[in-house]
Amino acid sequence: MSKTILLDKRPEGKPTKSDFKFVNETTPEVNSGEILLKTHYISVDPYLRGRMRDVKSYIPPFELQKPIVSGIIAEVMESKNKDFSKGDFVSGTLAWKEQQVSNGDGLIKVDAERAPLSAYLGILGMTGLTAYLGLTEIGKPKKGETLLVSGAAGAVGSVVGQIGKILGLRVVGIAGSDEKVTLLKSDFGFDDAINYNTTDNMAKAIAEKCPDGVDVYFDNVGGDISDAVFYNINKKARLVICGAISVYNETELPKSISVQPFLIKNSALMQGFIIFDYVDKYPEAMKQLGQWLGEGKLTYKETIVEGFEATPQAFIDLFDGKNKGKMVVKV
Ligand code: NDP
Numbered sequence: 001m002s003k004t005i006l007l008d009k010r011p012e013g014k015p016t017k018s019d020f021k022f023v024n025e026t027t028p029e030v031n032s033g034e035i036l037l038k039t040h041y042i043s044v045d046p047y048l049r050g051r052m053r054d055v056k057s058y059i060p061p062f063e064l065q066k067p068i069v070s071g072i073i074a075e076v077m078e079s080k081n082k083d084f085s086k087g088d089f090v091s092g093t094l095a096w097k098e099q100q101v102s103n104g105d106g107l108i109k110v111d112a113e114r115a116p117l118s119a120y121l122g123i124l125g126m127t128g129l130t131a132y133l134g135l136t137e138i139g140k141p142k143k144g145e146t147l148l149v150s151g152a153a154g155a156v157g158s159v160v161g162q163i164g165k166i167l168g169l170r171v172v173g174i175a176g177s178d179e180k181v182t183l184l185k186s187d188f189g190f191d192d193a194i195n196y197n198t199t200d201n202m203a204k205a206i207a208e209k210c211p212d213g214v215d216v217y218f219d220n221v222g223g224d225i226s227d228a229v230f231y232n233i234n235k236k237a238r239l240v241i242c243g244a245i246s247v248y249n250e251t252e253l254p255k256s257i258s259v260q261p262f263l264i265k266n267s268a269l270m271q272g273f274i275i276f277d278y279v280d281k282y283p284e285a286m287k288q289l290g291q292w293l294g295e296g297k298l299t300y301k302e303t304i305v306e307g308f309e310a311t312p313q314a315f316i317d318l319f320d321g322k323n324k325g326k327m328v329v330k331v
Contacts, residue, residue: 001024001027002025002026002098002099003025003097004022004023004025004095004096004097005020005021005067005068005312006020006021006022006023006064006066006068007019007021007052007063007064007065007066007067007068008021008064009064010052010054011049011052011249012251013249014249015049015312015315015319016316017312017313017316019312020068020312021065027099028100029101030078030079030080030101031080031101032080033104034080034081034104035079035081035104036076036078036100036101037074037075037077037101037102038074038075038077038098038099039072039074039100039308040074040075040089040117040330041121041331042071042072042311042328042329043121043125043126043327043328044314044315044328044329045071045126046248046318046319047243048062048068048070049248050248067095067096067097068096069093069094069095069096070094071091072091072092072093072096072121073089073110074089074092074094074100075087076088076089076090077099083104084109088109089109089112090107090108090110091107091109091110091125092107093106096311098331118302118304118326118328118330119300119302121326121328122155122302122326123159123289123293123298126275127155127156127159127326128289129278130156130275131156131157131163132159132163132285132288133275133278133285134160134218134273134275135160135218135240137273137281138240138269139240140216140238141163141167141169141216142169142215143167144168144169145216146170146172146210146212146215146216147169147171147172147215147217147218148171148172148174148206148216148217148232149172149173149174149190149217149218149220150173150174150220150225150229151174151175151220151221152173152174152180152184152188152193153173153176153184153188153324153325154220154325155323155327156220156242157218158184158188158300158325159298159300160218161184161188162297162298162299163292163298165189165190166298169215170191170210171190172191172192172194173188173193174196174221174225175193175194175195175196176195177195178198180193180195180321183301188299193209194209196225202224202225203228203232206229206232212234213232213237214229214232214233214234214237215233215234215237215238216237216239217229217233217240219244220243220245221243221244221245222243222244223247224246224256225246226256227256227257230262233262235267236268236269237268237269238268239271240271240273241270241271241273242273245319248319249319300325300326301324301326302327303324303326303328304330305328305330306330307329307330307331308329308331310329314328
């Protein structure tokens, strides 16, 4: 038998465990051209919350009573597909199942000798790509500029800040606890950081920590935190809109400030993106990330939660900031 996690109900507000359902299935049979996969690591990501809503987006919504899918690292247990052998490890967008059958489409083999398997869901996966390509393609960072990062102690944010430092910028992070503020400076090399949970006036705090203004803002959270940034942007600033986790659970989108006057008077650029926009640039991004990792210029953190059953809670915990770096479930 093998367990599967289905979306039982569409969450209202913050997801709860009752929105998910566990079912037992018999281990699937492997037909010609197929492989049997055993899940080792599951990526839980804030964007999955958007797929739980029944609305049109860049990716179709999850269907009720069907498995959730996300980035997964799995081991090939049996192969009737010439491209895969028993014992291979693969990465791909797969179902929240302990075991599943695949025809191999969209799966990439990963090298367990080169890096810990979980890293292929983070720094050597979507997280690293999002950080590198969002920052370089839209942020266009220049040496000596100031980079401000929200969600800075998370998977994407912690990598963005480090890349900013490698490229010679002054980097300031925004995160939700004093522990994270310390971590940003001690482990990720940020020049300074702000705890938004203990700061009454974010616009003032940003002005103090970014005395030369903000040239590049990498936004992972949206909402009030990002509203405060507009008061501090410089002429020709670039605002990279990567995520808006602060509003993902809202049933009605909160009102925010009018951003147009800030963009106009500063000739600033604000651009959203989806990492899939840059598929053609994945190889060069991976090469650069791998090189910096190998040279020890880049580091990463993971919050690894143990056990398949813990997957829904690990996902929910993202919205309470329980993770430092990439949140991953080890099955
Ligand atoms: P993280 O590892 O950053 O985890 C989420 C973090 O968000 C939490 O740790 C928490 O940190 C913070 N957070 C939660 N609720 C709030 C809130 N109300 N206000 C402010 N911060 C909050 O996740 P990822 O690095 O995987 O993703 C970061 C962002 O990037 C997300 O918004 C995600 O959707 C987006 N994303 C976008 C992609 C794209 O293609 N555009 C691709 C991948 C991710 P804290 O303790 O600091 O509050």
